[in-house]
Amino acid sequence: QWTLLDWKPKKPDMLVDTFGFGGIIQDGMVFRQNFIIRSYEIGADRTASIETLMNHLQETALNHVKTAGLLGDGFGATPEMSKRNLIWVVSKIQLLVEKYPLWEDTVQVDTWVAAAGKNGMRRDWHVLDCKSGCTILRATSVWVMMNKNTRRLSKMPDEVRAEIGPYFNARAAITDEQSEKLAKPGSTAGGDAMKQFMRKGLTPRWWGDLDVNQHVNNVKYIGWILESAPIAILEKHELASMTLDYRKECGRDSVLQSLTTVAGECVDGDTDSTIQCDHLLQLETGADIVKAHTEWRPKRAHGEGTPMGGFPAESA
């Protein structure tokens, strides 16, 4: 339970502190960082929110690039990319969550990169519960390069490949078989009993949702996607997997609408089976920003041995 004194590096090849910035292991092929789930990173059920988990993924990706000495002047661009005004843009993220960590759990995030086709880079993550060793989530993502001035996609220059190629690691967090099973956005369409939900008028909050380039951070999209999911699903189910296809950037003045289509007859959430949802986040003027597919499973009972206690709005 007490992790207070647990600050010694556990493995001789781990160069760094247990809860700080993280460090490179396995001859540089994997970056590892631990996080304690904090009181403000949990939701009403005491588990970390999906946004918290994705924030930890983003954090380790950036720290990996930085620790490898490959951080140029941006948020993940390498020096050779910065010279050419190239930036990374994510085109796809797939997440498989096995178990949500609880308040004060310590999670270990491993991340690494690989080639994705000729011009892309894959970044994978594997997150473990430090105490039990159980998998918390597996995730994979595909990144391509964009010229930040023209906003057009770019081939990967040889100089960039030379920078990042030595870090490519063939290990895959999500197997091809697992990936095949993850339904694609749009796959619930055409079902018999579908219901649609919409939330309009979504806008970035200036002081928190924008990144240093005044664009909306990709984790923020998850929140907007969930804004249109029926509360009955959110309450009684947990997100088991998610596929996100990023289509277009979104900036500080964008006004978005979020659409969720629920497949099957499980719309009021009273079900013991998995629920499938399709999501579409688009500008109110029409352009698609993100298409997503989510699967939800009935929530497992957490912490029966832990009295919940009471605390109100203002406490903490």
Add this chain to the structure above:
Amino acid sequence: QWTLLDWKPKKPDMLVDTFGFGGIIQDGMVFRQNFIIRSYEIGADRTASIETLMNHLQETALNHVKTAGLLGDGFGATPEMSKRNLIWVVSKIQLLVEKYPLWEDTVQVDTWVAAAGKNGMRRDWHVLDCKSGCTILRATSVWVMMNKNTRRLSKMPDEVRAEIGPYFNARAAITDEQSEKLAKPGSTAGGDAMKQFMRKGLTPRWWGDLDVNQHVNNVKYIGWILESAPIAILEKHELASMTLDYRKECGRDSVLQSLTTVAGECVDGDTDSTIQCDHLLQLETGADIVKAHTEWRPKRAHGEGTPMGGFPAESA
């Protein structure tokens, strides 16, 4: 710059890791925890948001209570409080921010408690930049006890005083003189050139804004208060101080409206002087939830030596 290897306890009386859970120092009278500002805790200007800073305050308060062995079954309630169904509720928070930390800065949060009148507890915080030693913020708060069933305020039972009394520390983060200077909510009323701004229809997001008791977390209120502040102020100014008076709880089905009154002629934000704002967060049905007063100063230029680089919505 590199904090990677900096994981050894610096002081012999500090029992714990530098970036983990934190620990008690000064014979138990102060709890100290370090935080590295993470990539997802910063805004468009690369500085930590006010919500990030307040999250760190909440986290250290809970970890202090826990490390002292005084955590009952709630989110900060002591065992004697839990026996009596008592919970802490915050009635007031005052914050003075001297400087906003940047991405990757390490901050050191010290927190301690003191008596507040006969039945209350004061909790203070002093946050430093670890590298420069400069103050980041000073904060103080007042807490009282509420019966979680009747929702009525309670006197402090002697048994609770016996639990927490030994930790009372006379040190004050904000002096009486500084506190006097902080304008009170409502103090801009009656000025000559005032403008009012309103944002309606604010609701908690089920999966992120509620705490384990399905009440809205107090840090969330800051976001709602800022929802009605004009973007010109948010862009060109930084929050220098804030006084929050908490009046009433707010739950998962509440619909709120946020009102901001800006004093003076600085409404479009083009000013080199301090801006004063009054804020009111209320249920759309009328009851006041939080009254607040904020002071804003022109933003200091950050990171001129740090090329900003480009990255879009999707990057990171």
